[in-house]
Amino acid sequence: MSHLIVHAGFPKCGSTAIFAGLQQQFASLMAQNFLILNRSFEAAPTKNLAQPPLWEIESAVRNPPEAKAVKEKITKALKEAAPDANLILSSENLANRVMPKRLLQGIDEQHQVTVIFYMRPQVSWIPSAWKQWDMREGITLRATVEKYLELQRPAYLSIVQAWEETMPNAKIILRPLVSSELHEGDPIKDFYHQIGATFDTSVPPAPKSNLNPSIDHALMHLMMSDHSLFFKGRHDSTFMFRLLDFLPDTYKRTNAAMLSQLTSSEIFDTYYAENLILARDYIHMDDPKGFLDRHFRHTVEGDPYETMSDDRVMARAESIVQEVFNISVPRNQLAKALFDAVETRSAQQAT
Secondary structure, three states: OOEEEEEOOOOOOOHHHHHHHHHHOHHHHHHOOEEEEOOOOOEOOOOOOOOOOHHHHHHHOOOHHHHHHHHHHHHHHHHHOOOOOEEEEEOHHHOOOOHHHHHHOOHHHHOEEEEEEEEOOHHHHHHHHHHHOHHHHOOOHHHHHHHHHHHOOOOHHHHHHHHHHHOOOOEEEEEEOOHHHOHHHOHHHHHHHHHOOOOOOOOOOOOOOOOOOOOOHHHHHHHHHOHHHHOOOOOOOHHHHHHHOOOOHHHOOOOOOOOOHHHHHHHHHHHHHHHHHHHHHHOOOOOHHHHHHHHOOOOOOOOOHHHOOHHHHHHHHHHHHHHHHOOOOOHHHHHHHHHHHHHHHHHHHHO
């Protein structure tokens, strides 16, 4: 009987890197009877056609006829596969309460199903979410923290429980995105370990993705402050990618702690009860409290971005723009000057 392996995310928990690792090792996986479902929910015949069906799933979950068609395609792929085949469905937006019911319910009654999640400590997940989404809409880091605390997101526990309830015969695996707890300290190798595949060390590693690049906190602040100039929406990364082409490595990272100690402790306390259940009942830690203290409690070093004055952060942004682009303008013109400089250099680079 063929086996369905669902890599269900969570978002911002190594999903892109894990899928890139699967794609990079496509030939090795095929030789081991591991097949990757593509955007048509069929076993991808080639490495290039192995792409995550992110937007297809997004559309299907809003459209019942599409959802039914997706389920039928997955069921067909499982039936047509060899009895010892392992079909991998990977998409981070599967980490949703409604996804199993609308797309996969009942498949676990006919086939072996394994569902794998990775969860990241909320104290690092929330600033990363701000950087990737909210900052691009002009939302401050503090407002982002308050929003997620109020919504209790990321909703790790309720989503894992929804999958467990909808697919009672499936094997549910929850892994912490914590280097010391991962197999060989690597999420890609850890995923291989969970599914029983052999990682081919002779295959070059997948190129690193810059979907959520790390950029100096002062430049992030500048772009947030004039977000409509730099971004067309929360998913627009065009300017970010162009900026990365010209930034020295020293500014391709967040050069300050993002959250204050007070906020970090607030996040730890808010999610503690939920995380304790996850660590004990789903990750199966022998010492769940100790695990949370080691990896989910955060000690802040240095002056955090969250409590820096606007004047201090903008002064740093001024200094970086002057150093990298040789531009010195009044502060109220800094955002436009940065935008124009990057656009001009990108255009020159393209010719």
